[in-house]
Amino acid sequence: SAVISQKPSRDICQRGTSLTIQCQVDSQVTMMFWYRQQPGQSLTLIATANQGSEATYESGFVIDKFPISRPNLTFSTLTVSNMSPEDSSIYLCSVDYRSLGTDTQYFGPGTRLTVL
Amino acid sequence: AQKVTQAQTEISVVEKEDVTLDCVYETRDTTYYLFWYKQPPSGELVFLIRRNSFDEQNEISGRYSWNFQKSTSSFNFTITASQVVDSAVYFCALRWSNYQLIWGAGTKLIIKP
Numbered sequence: 001s002a003v004i005s006q007k008p009s010r011d012i013c014q015r016g017t018s019l020t021i022q023c024q025v026d027s028q029v030t031m032m033f034w035y036r037q038q039p040g041q042s043l044t045l046i047a048t049a050n051q052g053s054e055a056t057y058e059s060g061f062v063i064d065k066f067p068i069s070r071p072n073l074t075f076s077t078l079t080v081s082n083m084s085p086e087d088s089s090i091y092l093c094s095v096d097y098r099s100l101g102t103d104t105q106y107f108g109p110g111t112r113l114t115v116l
Numbered sequence: 117a118q119k120v121t122q123a124q125t126e127i128s129v130v131e132k133e134d135v136t137l138d139c140v141y142e143t144r145d146t147t148y149y150l151f152w153y154k155q156p157p158s159g160e161l162v163f164l165i166r167r168n169s170f171d172e173q174n175e176i177s178g179r180y181s182w183n184f185q186k187s188t189s190s191f192n193f194t195i196t197a198s199q200v201v202d203s204a205v206y207f208c209a210l211r212w213s214n215y216q217l218i219w220g221a222g223t224k225l226i227i228k229p
Contacts, residue, residue: 001163031215041221042207042219042220042221042222043161043207043217043219045216045217048215048216090159092161094161096215102149102166102168103211103215104151104163104166105151105163105217106163107153107160107161107162107163108160109158109159109160110159110160110161112159
């Protein structure tokens with residue numbers, strides 16, 4: 001499996017500011033994903049980030065609010081811009097890792113964001 | 117449409133009891149994959165198992181076992197002799213030809229000592 005780290009693990013931010021979350025993988029992967037998990041809820045996919053191309057955003061998420069970078073095959077960042085209390089969530093990075101001919105998504109430890 | 121239903125919002129049992137978490141899925145694809153993940157209070161999602169649609173064999177891993185039945189579109193998860201460390205939210209997910217995962221709402225499992 002892939003080992004994924006995220007920074008920061010948690011943060012408390014003021015309304016109107018921005019936070020950049022980093023995701024590092026220990027092996028080269030093609031597909032990386034960013035999810036949001038609001039308190040007590042299931043996971044919602046924000047976007048898919050492939051190296052060398054623009055991120056693909058899901059309905060309800062826009063690049064201006066959640067810009068994503070994917071500079072190489074082991075690293076990605078997600079920025080949460082102009083934050084409001086509604087952005088308080090866990091943000092999770094995941095990667096597709098191929099094992100036994102099938103892809104499985106493995107997740108980072110998550111970033112707990114609280115917006116005041 | 118693709119859908120995953122985890123009807124049990126929360127389950128509470130006493131340690132050492134057996135517990136089954138239900139997962140029912142909907143898909144029109146003949147090739148698909150089913151997953152279970154565990155999310156302990158720390159927040160990290162831990163991959164537990166992947167099952168292919170063409171492999172209906174049940175799986176046992178220690179105290180964990182999974183029952184996959186295509187006839188009822190179910191992929192249930194049983195913990196035998198539950199322990200406090202099993203307390204977590206458990207998610208069932210579906211993946212088909214698309215790379216995306218469709219997630220269930222999750223079942224919060226509370227194991228009381």
